[in-house]
Amino acid sequence: MGSNHRGEWERDMLAAGRLPPGQSLTLKSPVLHVGSVPIFRPGSWDFRVFGLVEVQLRLSWEEFSNLPQTELSADMHCVNGWSRFDNNWGGLLVTELMRRVKLRPEARHVMVHGENKYTANLPIADFLRPTTILALRHDGEPLTAEHGYPLRLVVPHLYAYKSVKWVRGIEFLDRESPGLWEFNGYHIYGDPFKEQRSSS
Template identity: 35%
Template structure:
């Protein structure tokens, strides 16, 4: 299961006192690098059989399954954004590239009465988000980080990136998006984490809801 809050490439962690061009969310501090953090083994993926499933309350009522090649036909986008960990660490200026969630949802939209989603990873890990989160300008199905394809321990072949939320909201090894009419809680949200996880509001824990 996945609980990766930090995509740093280094082997350790160091506080950074260097200037940052924009404000950090409250309670966060810069770090230069961290080991990736997850539970369980890194999955072994065969791109020939890998699929991204879009299911649940879709606009057409159907389940859709995209192969790796079909996903690659969608428009590509890239941007630089900070990555925020709920444990108060921020890795600055990560360069992400992949498929914009907006482009995916334009092709496979949810029903108008389904404002919620669950993002599923390998081994059944899942995180709850909203459709509005997925439509945010920098919501991304990431395939690359810092100019390189995602390393397996960083979520290869696909991970969900939501820079406005804490890192646990964006699963590594993404395999499905499932739309819902009613809110549901994901793996960590069932275990005391905040339903929304907005970094600017410091929404870390369920008791803050």
């Protein structure tokens, strides 16, 4: 795409309300993460839902990958300033996962746990949005290892540091608690349209 066409597309996305302030368009799939890319071992992999739930849930890879799946299209906005539009994600909607989980009344927040001790926090209302998906595929293909294979949470309306790669667990809490990047100065909520990049 030439610079003129790219500039026109950015203006169109801005006019449509899809390009947050301070962001620029990318057609690539930038790779950013903490630590090394983990090795996926399907025989020992599991996914857990725990914390303030009536009964904890543990799923093997086979069990998880056989749950009902959906495709959806969503934009992605990185706190570092790039936006990638019309990503096609395939996987398990969080609303579908929650059909199997009964929350305790005091549950208010979510801590998402990934490999390499990565964590990110979300208010429960954001986690439960119909566009939040536990993705196994991107643009029709299985996720690549560097983009979170086998499982990545995608929270399209917040900065991508909330879209945790290599997800292994969801913990429900009664209070807000910072995850890894939030603890290190990133904004606790991370709304790209309000440019909530840092806690300061």
